[in-house]
Amino acid sequence: MKLLRELIFPLIAVVAAFIVGGILILTIGDNPIEAYRLLLGSALSWPDGIGYTLFHATPLIFTGLAVLVGFRCGLFNIGAEGQLYIAAFATAWVGITFARLPALLLVPLCFLAAILIGALWAAIPGVLKARFGSHEVINTIMLNFIAVGLVSYFTQYHYKVPGDPILQTATIGPGAHIARFGQFIPGFPVRIPLNVAFILALLCCGLVYVFLWRTKWGYEIRTTGSNPTAAEYGGISIRKQIVLAMAVSGALAGMVGINEVMGYRYRYYDGFSDNYGFTGIAVALLGRNHPVGVILAALLFAALQHGGIYVDGFSEHVTKDIVQVLQGIIILFVAAEAFFRGPFNKYGLLKHSKV
Amino acid sequence: MKDISTWVLVLSMSTIRTSTPLVLAALGGLFSERSGVINIALEGKMLAGAFTAAAVTYAADAKLGLGAASPWAGLLAGIAAGLLLAAIYAVVCIRYKADQVVSGAAINILMLGIPGFLSGAFFLSSGSTPQIPKEHLMPWTPIILAFVVFVPLSWWVMYRTPFGLRLRAVGEKPEAADAAGVSVNRMRYSGVLLAGVLAGIGGAYLSIGQSSLFTRNMTAGRGFIALAALIFGKWRPVQTMLACLLFGFTEALSIQMQGVIKDIPVQFVQMVPYVLTIIVLAGFIGSSRPPRALGIPYQKEK
Numbered sequence: 001m002k003l004l005r006e007l008i009f010p011l012i013a014v015v016a017a018f019i020v021g022g023i024l025i026l027t028i029g030d031n032p033i034e035a036y037r038l039l040l041g042s043a044l045s046w047p048d049g050i051g052y053t054l055f056h057a058t059p060l061i062f063t064g065l066a067v068l069v070g071f072r073c074g075l076f077n078i079g080a081e082g083q084l085y086i087a088a089f090a091t092a093w094v095g096i097t098f099a100r101l102p103a104l105l106l107v108p109l110c111f112l113a114a115i116l117i118g119a120l121w122a123a124i125p126g127v128l129k130a131r132f133g134s135h136e137v138i139n140t141i142m143l144n145f146i147a148v149g150l151v152s153y154f155t156q157y158h159y160k161v162p163g164d165p166i167l168q169t170a171t172i173g174p175g176a177h178i179a180r181f182g183q184f185i186p187g188f189p190v191r192i193p194l195n196v197a198f199i200l201a202l203l204c205c206g207l208v209y210v211f212l213w214r215t216k217w218g219y220e221i222r223t224t225g226s227n228p229t230a231a232e233y234g235g236i237s238i239r240k241q242i243v244l245a246m247a248v249s250g251a252l253a254g255m256v257g258i259n260e261v262m263g264y265r266y267r268y269y270d271g272f273s274d275n276y277g278f279t280g281i282a283v284a285l286l287g288r289n290h291p292v293g294v295i296l297a298a299l300l301f302a303a304l305q306h307g308g309i310y311v312d313g314f315s316e317h318v319t320k321d322i323v324q325v326l327q328g329i330i331i332l333f334v335a336a337e338a339f340f341r342g343p344f345n346k347y348g349l350l351k352h353s354k355v
Numbered sequence: 356m357k358d359i360s361t362w363v364l365v366l367s368m369s370t371i372r373t374s375t376p377l378v379l380a381a382l383g384g385l386f387s388e389r390s391g392v393i394n395i396a397l398e399g400k401m402l403a404g405a406f407t408a409a410a411v412t413y414a415a416d417a418k419l420g421l422g423a424a425s426p427w428a429g430l431l432a433g434i435a436a437g438l439l440l441a442a443i444y445a446v447v448c449i450r451y452k453a454d455q456v457v458s459g460a461a462i463n464i465l466m467l468g469i470p471g472f473l474s475g476a477f478f479l480s481s482g483s484t485p486q487i488p489k490e491h492l493m494p495w496t497p498i499i500l501a502f503v504v505f506v507p508l509s510w511w512v513m514y515r516t517p518f519g520l521r522l523r524a525v526g527e528k529p530e531a532a533d534a535a536g537v538s539v540n541r542m543r544y545s546g547v548l549l550a551g552v553l554a555g556i557g558g559a560y561l562s563i564g565q566s567s568l569f570t571r572n573m574t575a576g577r578g579f580i581a582l583a584a585l586i587f588g589k590w591r592p593v594q595t596m597l598a599c600l601l602f603g604f605t606e607a608l609s610i611q612m613q614g615v616i617k618d619i620p621v622q623f624v625q626m627v628p629y630v631l632t633i634i635v636l637a638g639f640i641g642s643s644r645p646p647r648a649l650g651i652p653y654q655k656e657k
Contacts, residue, residue, distance in 0.1 A: 028476035076456050078395075134636040135645070137395065137456050138586060141579050142629040153622040275467070281460050319481065321471030328465025332443070335453035335461060 010286050010293070013333035014300070021326045030317045038310045039322070043303035051181070051192035055264075056302035057295075058194075059084070059256040059273075061201040063280025064287060064294040065208050066122075066253035070136075071289050072212055073245035074225035075129075079122060079140025080253035081277025082147030087118035087254030089151040091261040092268035095172025096159065106175035110262055118254015119247040121147060126246030130239035136246070144277070155270050167270035178262045195263030197255070204252060205291035211248070221245050253277065274305070275324075282327050285334045301327065366604075366611050371498060372565055373610075374603025376401065376557040376574075378501040380581035381588070381595045382509050383437075383553030389513070389590060390546030391526040391648040395459035396444050397554050398578025399466035400437045404558025406470035408433030409484040409569035410477065416491045426493040429563050430556065437555020438548060440466070445547040449540050452652035463578075471571060482571035484562075492567055497560035502596070505553065509592040522546055526646035529653045539653045554578070580606075583632040590646060602628040 022032035042049045063080045070077035094113040098106055125139035152167065159169040178197065182190030212218035223231040224241040232238055260272055279301055286300070287293025304327075308320030380397045387394040412429030415421040421428060444462055447453045471482040478484055513519040524532040525542040533539050561577070562569040580602050587602075588595030609624040 024472070028473070030476070078456070078460065128633065128637050132637040134633075134638070137393075138582070138636055139633055141395070142583065142633050145576060145579070145629045146626050149622040149626045153620050156622075157620060275464070278460065278464055281457070282464070285457065317476040319471055319475035321468040321475065321482070324464055324468025325472055326468075328461050328463075328468060331461035331464065332447055332453075332458060335457040336447040336451040337453070 006288055006290070006293070009337055010288060010297070010334065013286065013330055013337075016333050017326050017329040020329050021322060024325065025318055025322070028317050030315065035311055035315050035318045035322065038314055039307035040303060042307050042310050047188050047192060049306065051188065051194045052306045053299065053302045054198050055192065055194040056305045057298040058198045058201050058259045059276040060279055060283050060298035060301055061205065061294060062252050062255045062259070063276045064283030064298050065204055065291065066249040067280045067284035068287070068289045068291070068294060069208060069212070069221075069245055069249040069252065071284060072225045073221045073241055074228065075126075075242065075245055075249075076137050077122065077125075077140055077246065077249045077253075078137055078281070079125060079143050079277070080249070080280050081273060081275070082140070082144035083118045083121045083250045083253040084256035084273060084277060085151050086121050086147040087114045087250075088257030088260050088272065089154065089169075089268050090114065090117035090254075091257040092169050092172055093159070095176035095261065095266075096170055099173025099175070101173065101175050103175040103177075106173060107178065107262070110172075110176050111258060114254045114257040114261075115251045116254075118257070119251040122250020122253065123243055123247045126243040129246075130242045151268070152270055155268060159268070168265075169268040171267045172261065176262055177266060178258070180263065193264040195259065197259035197263045200255065200258065202295070204255065205295055208252070209291045217244065253280070279327060282331045282334075285331055362611070366607055369607035369611055370600060370604045371502075372603075373606040374599045375498045375501045375564070376560050376577055377581045377584055377599040377603055378506065378596050379497065379557030379560065380554045380578055381584045381599050382501075382505050382592065383550035383557070384582055384585045385509065385513075385590060385592060385595060386522065386546045386553070387550035388546075388585065388649055389526045389646055390522050390543045391529060391646055391651065391653070392445075392448055392543050392547050393455040393459065393650045394547070394550055395456060395579075395582060396440070396462035397550070397581050398574055398576065399459075399462040399464075400440050400551055400554035401558035401561070401574045401578045401581075402466040402470060402572070403436040403440045404433035404555035405562040405573050406473070406484070406558075406569045407436035407555075408559035409487065409562035410473070412491065412563050413485050413487050413568075416487060417485070423491065425487075425491050426563050430493060430496075430559050433559030433563075434552050434555040437551040437553075437558065439551075441548050441551020441554075444551075445544050448547070448652070449543050452654070455650050455652075467572065470569065474569070484569040487563060487567045489567065493560075493564050495564075497556060497564050500556065501560075506592055506596045513592060518545075523646075525653075526648055529648050533653075533655065539655075543653070554581075557581070580628050583628050586645075587628075587632055587635050589644070601631075 025032040025035050043053045066080045067077055090113040091110050094110050125136045128134045128139050129136045155167055155169055161170050178195055180190050180195045182188045220236045221241050223236055224238050228238055256276055261268060283294055283297040283301060287297040304323045308323040311318050312320045380401055384394045384397050408429040411432035412425050415425035415428040444458060447458045448455045474480050474482055474484055521537045522542050525539050529539045561573055584598035584602050585595050587598035605624055605627045609621045
């Protein structure tokens with residue numbers, strides 16, 4: 001019963017968003033059913049559909065978890081985008097600078113760089129909030145732009161291969177590559193970039209669950225998020241929880257760098273993120289701020305992202321922008337849950353996201 | 356080496372141009388935030404204004420043959436688009452009491468998609484509108500509107516009219532305003548809708564004033580810079596305009612110095628507004644205090 005209740009509102013939001021999107025498609029003179037068939041129909045084909053959907057889901061699981069951890073502490077981390085950029089660059093930097101190291105050393109070092117730099121970058125707005133009370137939303141937005149500027153500067157002025165017209169760094173050492181699924185699943189082509197970072201993402205879902213619901217730290221973070229006054233009264237240092245939650249959130253966002261740099265392009269490529277940080281907000285909200293929900297929501301958005309290519313290629317008028325449109329509408333519906341909840345339960349408002 | 360005085364003149368003119376969309380959007384944000392509704396959706400509203408203005412100006416010019424009237428049609432359409440988006444945002448945030456930051460982010464994501472979606476259908480392009488001929492652009496009107504009309508008008512409305520007083524009261528202490536007979540929701544709807552109008556004009560200026568077409572993600576974060584200027588200007592109209600000029604100056608500088616000054620990487624100049632905002636918000640240079648009820652949906656006592 002509880003599970004059903006958890007599932008029903010996200011499902012209504014998705015269906016409603018598809019209806020609104022369908023009306024939009026109709027108004028531009030195209031067939032919504034055909035567009036949706038292209039959008040979702042390709043996701044289950046073997047090996048490309050499934051491979052690419054899981055590959056696209058990987059960064060979304062990381063950023064979805066990052067936003068989730070923030071929400072559970074009552075914080076809104078809009079900065080996952082900046083955190084993943086700076087962490088991906090740090091990963092590439094370690095992979096380039098220590099290129100000669102054997103994989104046994106280099107892989108953990110690169111992992112550490114991604115996690116640590118992501119955590120540090122996210123800890124900045126945490127500290128600013130804890131120490132000065134400045135709003136994390138504004139600071140994370142500002143830090144997104146600063147991060148993007150910094151990595152673009154370092155790439156352009158210091159780590160680009162001279163003469164390369166593309167804004168990207170040199171390649172990382174072979175010791176920093178992580179295995180693609182094609183290397184150990186027979187019949188699965190190596191060209192599909194799905195790699196072990198996907199398994200890491202699933203692992204992180206478990207870890208986040210254990211951290212938030214089975215440890216003292218997680219308990220303190222959740223208490224801070226649901227009732228800061230009670231938390232303080234109970235002897236929890238709210239300031240410490242804010243910094244801790246932001247750091248964990250940033251570490252999770254930073255792991256996008258592992259997927260991107262160590263498993264996919266083997267270099268830092270400027271502007272690689274397809275709004276992963278912002279889609280993470282949609283993923284966390286639609287997943288009702290639960291790790292299992294995050295996996296499901298990430299799979300949905302990843303399937304849409306993959307299907308977008310087919311829509312672009314085969315549909316007459318509809319472009320892959322429909323994916324972003326659907327995403328926006330889904331978040332609006334999830335946010336304005338009262339819209340659906342009204343007839344169900346008039347008094348349960350605003351209690352949903354922060355327990 | 357260019358003549359210094361020419362360079363200064365070019366830089367000043369460029370600063371005025373780059374500040375105009377910021378001033379318009381930031382004043383919009385001012386009305387919304389002083390009424391207690393956070394507006395991180397400025398970016399999306401500007402995109403809506405920019406796309407609609409360019410598309411309608413082009414259509415009015417090329418399809419309907421409105422000639423010199425076409426940029427006016429475009430401007431009005433841009434305002435209407437900003438207003439429509441603001442209306443959605445207002446209903447979600449005020450009527451349904453949704454989280455304002457979440458809904459704002461949703462509006463922004465939605466508007467990353469809508470222009471591409473529509474231009475793919477109407478112009479068979481991947482996210483941009485066709486070129487508008489130079490004589491049917493609107494290079495000056497929005498600048499004058501921003502600096503000569505809206506800045507003094509906003510100040511006057513905010514501090515010299517009952518409307519402004521009520522708006523500010525609702526943003527600071529909604530319970531007290533409510534007890535005094537002010538409709539909190541009506542004031543907040545007005546604030547958010549005004550933000551839509553002004554951000555719509557700001558966006559329209561980008562596409563039919565500064566440029567001659569809409570391109571994908573044309574605002575490139577200007578909605579967020581406007582928000583930063585609003586914070587930097589401590590949620591006051593004149594200070595906010597000055598902050599917009601400062602931030603516009605950094606943008607103008609980063610454009611003008613390309614090829615002139617090679618020692619300072621352009622990325623660092625572009626970062627200045629963001630770094631300054633973080634510093635000001637933390638209270639290192641003076642303090643910037645948001646309206647007290649900012650971001651909190653108002654629940655009337657039963």
